[in-house]
Amino acid sequence: MERLFNFVYRYRAFFTLLSLEIFCVWLIIQNNQYQSTKYFNSSNRLVAQMNEASQNVRNYFYLANINSSLAEENSLLRKKLEKSERTVQFFNLKQIKDSAQFTQFDYVSAKVVNNTTKYYKNFITINRGADAGIEAGMAAISEGKVVGKVKSVTNHYAVLISLLNLDEQVSCMIKRSGYFGTVQWDGINSSVVSLKYIPRHVHPVVGDSIVTSAYNAIFPEGIFIGKIKEFNLKDEAPFYDIKVTLGLDFANLAFVDVIKSRLKKERDSVEQITFGESR
Amino acid sequence: MTREGIIQFISFFLYAIVQVLLLKNLVFFNTGFCFLYVAFILLLPIETNPMLLMFLGFAIGFIVDIFYNSLGLHALSMVLVGYLRNYWLGVITPQGGYDAGNLPNVKSHGLQWFLVYTMPLIFVHHLTLFLVESAGFGLFWYSMLKTIASLSFTMTLIVVLQYLVPQRKRI
Numbered sequence: 323m324e325r326l327f328n329f330v331y332r333y334r335a336f337f338t339l340l341s342l343e344i345f346c347v348w349l350i351i352q353n354n355q356y357q358s359t360k361y362f363n364s365s366n367r368l369v370a371q372m373n374e375a376s377q378n379v380r381n382y383f384y385l386a387n388i389n390s391s392l393a394e395e396n397s398l399l400r401k402k403l404e405k406s407e408r409t410v411q412f413f414n415l416k417q418i419k420d421s422a423q424f425t426q427f428d429y430v431s432a433k434v435v436n437n438t439t440k441y442y443k444n445f446i447t448i449n450r451g452a453d454a455g456i457e458a459g460m461a462a463i464s465e466g467k468v469v470g471k472v473k474s475v476t477n478h479y480a481v482l483i484s485l486l487n488l489d490e491q492v493s494c495m496i497k498r499s500g501y502f503g504t505v506q507w508d509g510i511n512s513s514v515v516s517l518k519y520i521p522r523h524v525h526p527v528v529g530d531s532i533v534t535s536a537y538n539a540i541f542p543e544g545i546f547i548g549k550i551k552e553f554n555l556k557d558e559a560p561f562y563d564i565k566v567t568l569g570l571d572f573a574n575l576a577f578v579d580v581i582k583s584r585l586k587k588e589r590d591s592v593e594q595i596t597f598g599e600s601r
Numbered sequence: 602m603t604r605e606g607i608i609q610f611i612s613f614f615l616y617a618i619v620q621v622l623l624l625k626n627l628v629f630f631n632t633g634f635c636f637l638y639v640a641f642i643l644l645l646p647i648e649t650n651p652m653l654l655m656f657l658g659f660a661i662g663f664i665v666d667i668f669y670n671s672l673g674l675h676a677l678s679m680v681l682v683g684y685l686r687n688y689w690l691g692v693i694t695p696q697g698g699y700d701a702g703n704l705p706n707v708k709s710h711g712l713q714w715f716l717v718y719t720m721p722l723i724f725v726h727h728l729t730l731f732l733v734e735s736a737g738f739g740l741f742w743y744s745m746l747k748t749i750a751s752l753s754f755t756m757t758l759i760v761v762l763q764y765l766v767p768q769r770k771r772i
Contacts, residue, residue, distance in 0.1 A: 335651040339684040342659055346680065349673030350733065369667055376622050438669075440628050442734045445670040481670060488735065509740050512631065 354489060370447055370479040373436040381576065388576040395465045427542055428582040430454045435479070439512040439572045444484040446470060448578055451478045461541045461581045467570040468492060468547045469578050471540050480580075485547075486512055486572055493538040494547055497531040499524060505532065505547055505566065512572055514551060517564035524562070526553050532566050539589060542581060605772050609645065616641040617661055621668035633750035636675075638665055639726050640759050642683055643719055644706060646772055647699050651687045658683035671734065678729040682722055693717055700771065707760070708768040719759060720752070727751050 330337060381388070432454070436447035450456055452475050462469040462482050470482040470490060483490050485507060492505045494517070503520045517532060530550045536543040546569050553564040620638040627635055642658050662676030669675065690705065695714060707715045731744035 335655070335684065338652050338655055339680060342655055342680045343677060346659075346673040346677035350671075350677070353672035354736075366667065372622065373668070376626070380626065438625075440631050440634070441669075441671070442731075442736075442740070443671060447670075509735060510743055 365447060365451065365474055365476045365479040365481045367476060367478065370435055370449070370476075373447060374449060377435045384574055384576060387574050391465060391574075392577070398466070428584060429579045430456060430582065431577060431579050432456075432480075433577055434575050437484075437572070437575050439484070439486055442488050442509045444486045444572075445473070446482040446484050446575065446578070448480050448482060448580070449478065450580065451475045451480045453477055454580075455582060456480050456580050459540060460583075461545075462578045463541075463545055463581060464570060464575060464578045466546060467568075468534060468541065468545050469570065469572075469575070472580065482578070484572065485515065485568070492541065492547070493535045494532050495535040496520070496524070496526060496550075497533045497544075498527070499530075502535050502537060503532075503564075513568050515548065515566050515568060517550070517566050518561060520562045520564060522555065522560065522562070526550055526562065526564060528552060539586060539593075542583070605646070613641060613657070613661060617664045620665055625668065629750065629754060632747045633754040634747070635754045635758055636723075636727065636730075636751065637755060637758055637762075639679070639682060639723055639755065640719075640762075642679060642686060643722060643759075644704065647690060647703050647705050648701075649687075651684060654683035654686055655680050656683075674730060674734055677733060678726045681729055682726045685725060686722060689718065689722060702772040704769060704771060706768045707763040709770040712760070715760070715763070716756075720756060723755055723759075724748065724752055727755070 430450055432448035432450035434446055435449050436445075438444045438446075446462075446469065448462075456472060456475050458472050458475055460472045462471060468485055470484045470487070473481045473483045475481075485492065485505070488507060488509050490507065493502065494505045495502045501520055501524045504518045505515050506518060507515045520526060528550050532547045532550065534541040534543060534545040534547065548566040548568040548570075551565045551567040553562050555562050616638045620636070624635045624637055638661055641661055642654060645654065645657070658679035659676050662674075662679035663672075665675045666672050690699075693714070695710065703709050705715075705718060710718075727748040728744070731747050732738070732741070735744055
């Protein structure tokens, strides 16, 4: 026994290294899990406030860009509103039968206080949290385009997993033909993502719009992701290699809208009843 | 706490704050990052206990991780650097050995020795960081590009700071 203690004592530096590294690996694995550690990330209040202060300085340099993109979005929304008002008048749909379907989604606008695009695993911190009704698992969009989903929430802040994160996958479809696939970032270019699992018999076209599909419970259907930049089909590969140019400039992200789906619980519970615990 | 302890205590927080508030926003060509906080561990006195080096490395890595949303990643790389540092110092001992209380900086050992000392350790740190972050060897060559770009950025800043900030020869 004494010899064992002597052995451990002699190589104590190595054993410390081993135990610290194992602890670090455990932390990394914990952190990679969806909806994980709550406090040791940038949604922590102190950390977020420091980030907010530094983002406030940074925002001055982007004011012109932010203004123009907000104005653009405003005009787009106004156009849409007018169109839908006309439809309502034309078809005389004044009395909406199922108001739950029409008010299914609610939006919370939030300011980005911390955002990275250059690492392999990027996250975005926003200045709204549980107080504004945000919960883990909600979707976030900006200018009507996909940003990511909420990972962890504290009272006043939330951390989003950016679409530019190797772990993030979003179910999507080619708008023109309706084929389903999955969008995932490949870690290199912050304006390009890969579209996977599009089978051989589909004929994609450069410029096709990629939007979110109704298959995922997080994003509403039809949120714009990007346009096909290039594709190629290797011999004997079951799926296409497709590159998609993102519609959103993640580096200049200033505001996001978090989507609260009022019917999500209902959908989840009915799926739970049907498919059981296996999902 | 001794005078030396207080100086190192302040520099610990200084490195951490500069890293997370300032250098986090500085990225060259999407590949060159600056992880100046590694210098904190590298510039501690030569006789520092390896256990202390590892724990300090863990602490500063952990703080950086909280801001980078990458819990455990920087801590892991820094613990490794803390462990390897004293072995590497032993390998590159100059003729006649180190004097008691010497600091491993340019002023006491010269630029050439300093480059030989810091470059491999920072390379190991960056490579571990990017490989663990990408979770495998799938992006190995791109990680290597990032490592080399970041290495030159970090090294430039560390060497420039050696001349800008007045250095002491010994404790």
